Amino acid sequence: MKKIILAALLLGVLSGGCAQEEDNTSPFQVVVAQDGSGDYTTIQSAIDAAPENRQEPWLIFVKNGSYREQIIVPETKTYIHLIGQDKDKTIIHHLLNVGGKPEEGTESEKTAYWEHSVHNPASEVYNFEGSVVKVKGDHFYTENISYVNDWGVDNQNGPQALAMSSQADCAAFNNCIFRSFQDTWMTSTNDSDRHYVKDCWIEGAVDYFYGGGDALLENCTLYNVRSGSVIVAPCHKDAKFGYVFRNCIVDGNASAADGRQKLGRPWHNSPRAVYIHTTMRIPLATEGWTNMGAIPALFAEYDSRDAEGNILDLSQRKTEYDGRGPNNPPKGSCPATITEEEADGYVYERIIPGNDGWNPRVMMEKLPAVRELKQKGKKVSWDAVPEAAGYIIFDDDQVVGLTQKTALYLASGIRGNLKVCAVNRYGSLGLESSL
Numbered sequence: 001m002k003k004i005i006l007a008a009l010l011l012g013v014l015s016g017g018c019a020q021e022e023d024n025t026s027p028f029q030v031v032v033a034q035d036g037s038g039d040y041t042t043i044q045s046a047i048d049a050a051p052e053n054r055q056e057p058w059l060i061f062v063k064n065g066s067y068r069e070q071i072i073v074p075e076t077k078t079y080i081h082l083i084g085q086d087k088d089k090t091i092i093h094h095l096l097n098v099g100g101k102p103e104e105g106t107e108s109e110k111t112a113y114w115e116h117s118v119h120n121p122a123s124e125v126y127n128f129e130g131s132v133v134k135v136k137g138d139h140f141y142t143e144n145i146s147y148v149n150d151w152g153v154d155n156q157n158g159p160q161a162l163a164m165s166s167q168a169d170c171a172a173f174n175n176c177i178f179r180s181f182q183d184t185w186m187t188s189t190n191d192s193d194r195h196y197v198k199d200c201w202i203e204g205a206v207d208y209f210y211g212g213g214d215a216l217l218e219n220c221t222l223y224n225v226r227s228g229s230v231i232v233a234p235c236h237k238d239a240k241f242g243y244v245f246r247n248c249i250v251d252g253n254a255s256a257a258d259g260r261q262k263l264g265r266p267w268h269n270s271p272r273a274v275y276i277h278t279t280m281r282i283p284l285a286t287e288g289w290t291n292m293g294a295i296p297a298l299f300a301e302y303d304s305r306d307a308e309g310n311i312l313d314l315s316q317r318k319t320e321y322d323g324r325g326p327n328n329p330p331k332g333s334c335p336a337t338i339t340e341e342e343a344d345g346y347v348y349e350r351i352i353p354g355n356d357g358w359n360p361r362v363m364m365e366k367l368p369a370v371r372e373l374k375q376k377g378k379k380v381s382w383d384a385v386p387e388a389a390g391y392i393i394f395d396d397d398q399v400v401g402l403t404q405k406t407a408l409y410l411a412s413g414i415r416g417n418l419k420v421c422a423v424n425r426y427g428s429l430g431l432e433s434s435l
Contacts, residue, residue, distance in 0.1 A: 026402035027390025034065035064089035084144035093148035099159035131162035152180030172360035187211035207233035224252030232264035234271035242272025265292035293324030295332030367430030
């Protein structure tokens with residue numbers, strides 16, 4: 001009996017060492033995977049299970065998949081960080097719009113939207129929020145995800161069909177895709193709210209980035225999908241900066257390359273929008289802007305260039321606007337250009353930190369690739385990356401492990417290309433290393 005106990009203890013010690021190496025804790029609190037390999041199969045269920053009123057990031061990793069669902073982030077779900085595996089393969093989408101009931105006798109081809117309207121009692125999406133994703137919780141961060149409204153993309157037509165509605169302060173978006181047709185993305189109507197958007201693709205045709213708040217977009221592509229597209233329709237009243245586009249690209253498909261595109265139109269109040277160091281890959285209408293009923297406080301550009309890098313002539317840009325009203329509607333004007341000195345004031349350091357020191361750029365910093373990546377049998381190991389909260393191990397596009405350690409025992413052999421990337425404390429994915 002003593003020999004049996006001694007052998008059992010010895011086996012426990014030996015296996016305990018092995019188990020310790022295999023006890024790999026994920027750097028994410030939650031993993032979502034459609035195939036059942038995560039903690040949840042839907043993104044909404046993962047958000048519903050997140051703790052309320054957090055003051056630190058709650059990291060949700062979403063594996064590649066087509067997630068057909070509406071996502072609502074309530075006000076109480078603060079600091080949600082929604083991290084996708086790959087922006088082209090991690091897709092949140094739904095088929096919905098907010099069109100009203102058509103009048104009797106209207107031609108069927110003009111009423112097709114009604115089947116997918118949130119106002120139609122017979123619709124699958126009846127009483128849904130009017131956006132595929134609606135963020136109400138402050139300090140939301142997301143990267144590597146496509147947000148798509150299928151109605152807008154599939155039909156290339158109205159009515160309003162939002163992919164994103166971000167009604168929150170301190171909302172940050174990195175390396176994401178937003179696609180629809182009319183009203184793709186609505187920002188907060190609270191002008192004290194701040195958004196930071198970096199390296200994103202925003203696609204649409206009608207007022208496809210609209211709303212209020214101070215929003216800084218850097219290195220983003222604004223992609224127009226029809227002739228006569230209008231990019232922004234802001235409604236700022238008290239915003240200090242409004243919409244600021246720095247080092248962005250205005251592009252579009254063949255239909256949008258006919259010189260009829262507009263940078264924006266004033267929706268309500270005294271909206272503000274400035275384009276700084278913008279590359280126009282497609283030609284715009286000479287006047288650049290158009291009426292909508294409000295008088296803008298500032299609709300302007302600085303250093304706009306064509307696809308070859310030539311400075312554009314902005315002398316014919318619109319400066320006079322017609323207000324709305326039945327009798328003698330008001331008229332007003334605003335500058336169409338700003339100076340270099342003024343442009344230098346529309347920068348991250350002035351727009352984003354506010355009084356609380358919010359710094360979303362630090363969330364987006366990519367950690368370097370791991371070094372000394374090795375595989376011996378089923379064990380994969382690598383050198384630690386400073387500041388890493390953990391690591392993701394891939395077999396081609398398949399996630400085969402998440403760990404806070406620098407080694408992992410695989411359940412089976414690698415069939416494709418072994419890759420590892422570090423994850424920072426905010427959930428952002430670093431550069432990949434591969435064997």
